[in-house]
Amino acid sequence: MSKEQRVLRYVQQNASRGDPDSVLAAVDKFGWETEWAMNVGDVKGLILDRFVKETAPQTMLELGTYMGYSAIRVVRLLPETAKFLTVEFNPENAAIANEMIAFAGLQNRIIQITSDSADVIPQLKKKYDVDTFDMVFIDHWKDVYVRDIKLLETNNLLRKGTVVVADNIINPGAPEYADYVRTCGKYDSTFHESNFEYSDDIDGLEKSVYRG
Numbered sequence: 001m002s003k004e005q006r007v008l009r010y011v012q013q014n015a016s017r018g019d020p021d022s023v024l025a026a027v028d029k030f031g032w033e034t035e036w037a038m039n040v041g042d043v044k045g046l047i048l049d050r051f052v053k054e055t056a057p058q059t060m061l062e063l064g065t066y067m068g069y070s071a072i073r074v075v076r077l078l079p080e081t082a083k084f085l086t087v088e089f090n091p092e093n094a095a096i097a098n099e100m101i102a103f104a105g106l107q108n109r110i111i112q113i114t115s116d117s118a119d120v121i122p123q124l125k126k127k128y129d130v131d132t133f134d135m136v137f138i139d140h141w142k143d144v145y146v147r148d149i150k151l152l153e154t155n156n157l158l159r160k161g162t163v164v165v166a167d168n169i170i171n172p173g174a175p176e177y178a179d180y181v182r183t184c185g186k187y188d189s190t191f192h193e194s195n196f197e198y199s200d201d202i203d204g205l206e207k208s209v210y211r212g
C-alpha cells in the first residue's frame with residue numbers, strides 16, 4: 001500500500017464524509033503524527049486561506065493536485081458558483097485525490113485534470129471554457145514553476161490583478177521562480193515566511209499579483 005493510500009484510508013476511517021474540515025484535520029493529524037506528506041499543510045494552509053478569502057476567486061487553477069488536500073482547502077472557502085480546476089501529472093495521485101475530494105463531498109465543485117501541465121495549459125481556454133484566472137496556486141514540480149507561469153502569461157490566462165500563489169519557495173525551494181516573479185516587472189510579489197509542512201523547518205509562500 002502506498003503512503004497516499006494509507007493517508008486516504010486514515011481519512012476514510014477517521015473523518016466525517018461530506019465534511020471538508022474533518023478531512024483536512026485528518027490529513028494533517030496523519031502528517032504530524034504518522035507519516036510526512038507533501039500537502040501544503042495546516043500552517044502554510046492558514047496563509048493560503050487568507051489569500052483565498054481576500055481574493056474570493058470565481059475562477060481558479062491549481063497546478064499539483066497531489067492528494068487533493070489544497071483543492072479541498074481552497075474550495076471549502078469558495079461559493080458554489082466558483083470554477084476550480086486542478087492539474088495532476090501522476091495518475092495514481094490523481095486517483096487518490098479523486099477519492100479524497102469525493103469523501104469531502106466536493107466532487108461537483110472541482111474539475112480534476114490528469115495531464116502534464118505543459119500540455120493542458122494551452123488547452124484551458126478552448127477545452128475548459130476558461131477566459132482568465134482570478135487566482136492560481138502553483139504547487140507541483142519546483143523546476144517547472146517558471147515554465148508554467150510563462151505559459152500562463154503567453155496563453156493570456158492571467159489578467160490585471162490575478163493572484164498567483166506558489167508553495168515551497170524555501171523548501172525544497174524554487175529560487176529561479178522567486179527571482180523571476182520578483183524581477184521580471186510583471187508582478188507585485190511578496191514572500192510570506194512560514195514553516196515546511198508537518199515540520200519546524202522554514203518554508204514560505206510567494207504571492208504575486210499580475211500587473212497586466
Ligand SMILES: O=C(c1ccccc1)c1ccc(O)c(O)c1[N+](=O)[O-]
Binds near residue numbers: 038172
Ligand atoms: O518536491 C517535493 C519533494 C521532493 C523530494 C521528496 C518529497 C517531496 C515537494 C516537497 C514539498 C512540497 O510541499 C511539495 O509540493 C513538493 N512537490 O513535489 O511538489
Ligand SMILES: [Mg+2]
Binds near residue numbers: 040139167
Ligand atoms: Mg508544496
